[in-house]
Amino acid sequence: EAGVTQFPSHSVIEKGQTVTLRCDPISGHDNLYWYRRVMGKEIKFLLHFVKESKQDESGMPNNRFLAERTGGTYSTLKVQPAELEDSGVYFCASSQKQQTGEADTQYFGPGTRLTVL
Amino acid sequence: KNEVEQSPQNLTAQEGEFITINCSYSVGISALHWLQQHPGGGIVSLFMLSSGKKKHGRLIATINIQEKHSSLHITASHPRDSAVYICAAWLSNQFYFGTGTSLTVIP
Numbered sequence: 001e002a003g004v005t006q007f008p009s010h011s012v013i014e015k016g017q018t019v020t021l022r023c024d025p026i027s028g029h030d031n032l033y034w035y036r037r038v039m040g041k042e043i044k045f046l047l048h049f050v051k052e053s054k055q056d057e058s059g060m061p062n063n064r065f066l067a068e069r070t071g072g073t074y075s076t077l078k079v080q081p082a083e084l085e086d087s088g089v090y091f092c093a094s095s096q097k098q099q100t101g102e103a104d105t106q107y108f109g110p111g112t113r114l115t116v117l
Numbered sequence: 118k119n120e121v122e123q124s125p126q127n128l129t130a131q132e133g134e135f136i137t138i139n140c141s142y143s144v145g146i147s148a149l150h151w152l153q154q155h156p157g158g159g160i161v162s163l164f165m166l167s168s169g170k171k172k173h174g175r176l177i178a179t180i181n182i183q184e185k186h187s188s189l190h191i192t193a194s195h196p197r198d199s200a201v202y203i204c205a206a207w208l209s210n211q212f213y214f215g216t217g218t219s220l221t222v223i224p
Contacts, residue, residue: 004159035214042119043203043214056210091160106212108152110159 002026004094004109012115018080021112025074025094031055032075033095033106034067038088046090049075082116089113120144121206123215130222136191138218140204143185148207151178151189154217155200163189163202194222 005024013019025032034046046065047057051072060067064083069075079086093106121142130136140149151163164171164178166187171178175194180187191198199221205212 033211035212042121042216043205043212045211045213048211059211093160105162105165106150107162108160 004092004107006090006092006109006112008112009110010113010115012117013082014117015084016081018078019082019114021077021079021090021092021114023075023077023092023094023109025092026107029094029096029107030072031095031104031106032069033093034075034077035091035093036088037091037111038085043091046077079114082114084116087114087116119216120208120213121204121215123202123204123218125218126216127219128221130194130220132195132222132224134194134222136194136198136220136222138189138202138204138220140187140189140206140215141185142187142206142213144206144208144213145185146182146206146208149180149187150205150207150212151187152203152205153200154203160203191220196222196224198222 007022030051032049035043037043045059048055049069052069066078089111091111092109095104095106124139148167150165152160153163154160166180175192177190201217201219203217204215
């Protein structure tokens with residue numbers, strides 16, 4: 001069974017440009033999460049999809065970030081326009097259906113390393 | 118202040134040593150996750166536990182809910198165990214992550 005995949009693995013862009021990150025979860029996983037790790041800091045939650053719906057987007061830093069999961073399969077995270085502080089590693093994770101409030105084993109992708117110059 | 122604190126931040130051990138990584142959290146949680154990240158690689162889930170102890174190979178994870186503390190132990194450490202180990206506490210439908218412990222095992 002294929003794991004969680006992310007594309008691209010690395011992206012280097014200039015301030016003001018747009019970047020779109022993609023995450024393909026494990027097939028059949030309803031839950032999809034986006035996380036970000038800024039250099040030297042802990043991983044931070046960005047948002048959570050259940051199928052195509054945004055369950056929780058409380059971690060999204062501002063309106064320059066837009067996440068979508070059309071059809072409840074893969075997800076994209078767009079940053080427009082990118083700022084220097086957006087640099088970091090963006091992780092995606094997926095898990096099977098869970099009851100509200102319960103944790104489930106999350107399977108992480110390899111991450112996308114974003115560098116904004 | 119982060120809700121989840123790990124110690125130590127960095128750890129160097131000789132091959133064969135017994136290793137302990139600690140995680141403390143300041144809020145009530147329903148589960149705790151231990152994750153492993155190899156250099157340049159993705160994140161792998163090692164354990165998810167809500168009570169007691171779990172063992173997988175040379176890895177053992179324990180949690181004490183009353184004391185809000187969890188430990189990850191590695192027995193007979195090996196250079197391939199070198200990685201960053203991260204604990205993550207599940208609260209209010211999301212994970213709160215520690216900053217990670219960077220482990221280097223020297224042959």
